[in-house]
Amino acid sequence: MRVTVLGAGYMGSAMAKVAASRGHDVTLWGTWLDDAMLDPVARGGVHPKLGLPLSELRVLRADALAEALEGAELVVHGVSSEGAVPVMTKARAHLPDVPIVSVTKGFLELTGTKKMDRVDVAVAEAVGRPVRWVHASGPAKAKEIARGVLTWMCFAGADAEVCRGALGGDHVFVSTTDDLAGAMICSAMKNAYATGLGIWDGLLGADCHNARAACFQQSIVEMERLVALGGGRRETAFGPAGVGDLHVTAAAGRNRAFGEGVGKGKPAKQVAAEMAAAGELTEGYPAIATARRWADERGAGALPLLDALHAIVWGGAEPRATLAALRLG
């Protein structure tokens, strides 16, 4: 099968390696922001983020988008949420009518309604026609996938089965669901909630497992409500897109580190700036605002944990008092 991967960052490159290991003919296309990733690869070195060579792949640069998409039977969308609309707008004239497996998470503002919506909805608007979007949800850190660590992904969408057939196998276990809406909403929400689990570490030190578990549970309760609000099925929040991905996001990484800094009493803006200076993106910071806005635009009402996180991170509320006033359930 001819597979084209758009985006040569962490996840795009990892999924390209998975596709190649299944025997497909894989092209990895880098955006205009991916040159730093591809220069060492072109010299026969390793991908700077993954730390692995990509010699089994055909690698193309930003100006070769049409060439990259020509004859593709499956597209993997590994562009960041910020890049999704610009890239897919450029791709529209060359995009074949094939399934698009996407690892992109978040909400975007639609050009037409100016409302926040799922990435697949924003991409369809940009492309000007429906797209055969399959969302690759679930707990899947790119470096671990590339290293061969057992990984559970849940592919969501009408074409999920064919995509599982193409990409699942060996250490990558793929389950499927037709609940694209539910899986997309869980994925968009999990960075926001993972931040909250880090705040407890900063506030109370390491011995606050009860509070972290209570917030983990509350996150799932609120995700379940948001999934239903967005037209998804509640049980999707209990599966890999919800429980599983929140587990991996909260266990380690930048959202937790961001939350921990805030829990220690630093203003969120300062923590984010310090992390940015060290080259670390903190997706949870903007995700809390976009999640709340998405929910507001749909009349979600109170979401105790998300509201508390929003008050702390965007409203400057004092973490200890705000979380002490949190009402669970």
Place this chain on the structure above:
Amino acid sequence: MRVTVLGAGYMGSAMAKVAASRGHDVTLWGTWLDDAMLDPVARGGVHPKLGLPLSELRVLRADALAEALEGAELVVHGVSSEGAVPVMTKARAHLPDVPIVSVTKGFLELTGTKKMDRVDVAVAEAVGRPVRWVHASGPAKAKEIARGVLTWMCFAGADAEVCRGALGGDHVFVSTTDDLAGAMICSAMKNAYATGLGIWDGLLGADCHNARAACFQQSIVEMERLVALGGGRRETAFGPAGVGDLHVTAAAGRNRAFGEGVGKGKPAKQVAAEMAAAGELTEGYPAIATARRWADERGAGALPLLDALHAIVWGGAEPRATLAALRLG
């Protein structure tokens, strides 16, 4: 309200402090194994496990069980699963017909059928009449409850509401369900599954978040099946008794440490013996065997993760190959 707490270990003592903080008249009764806990308390010192004084409580020793139960309007059962039947057999003549809030987790062999069953069923058999059991499930580490860390408990049983009224409040958030069976089964299973998450750390080092999250998800999938098999409601596995308690158990503690040692290639028996020599119980080790036996007695069929853990821990199977062969879903 007059509250009698049976068992002066970690959880019994922590729940006694919670009850006292709600203004109740609390008696803490220690079993014949709790003298070491109560001697320092009697001298005005701190409880050796909790690290806190219990001066607000009336403390009674093993020979004063009848006195402890006299006039009790609420009983808290904080005895270990091994102690539950011996203690409740002694208590039967003195036990008032009041709700019993229990923190005890696990399965026990019934005297009559010789089959494994829930602790509440075994206790009812020992007492010789139905008991008004309310299972306190959810992610609640005793030292953190006693320290005032935010904690979500889920009380399960017909009398759950009145128990919530008596014990919930402040930092102890209590939700309720009538699904006693489901909550008991989740609590009994979670130590077994938490062990599995530790094995990955031992096998692969710290960077195996995908595998741990996949096993976390698989644990919830299997718990859901086991809850249904035991007459509970599936959604209980998605709440604090399942997701929440597995989160806290897998995040830290002895089951994870046991799993990590096994993952590093030591025989389970040796890891358990070394931990026992250091004064640490590894509940997950026997829990894997009793969980599998409970499931077998009900014709559960294959449970991929539980079966893999059983093969590794009780059958001496090689962890890496066994987990590589694990089929999720």
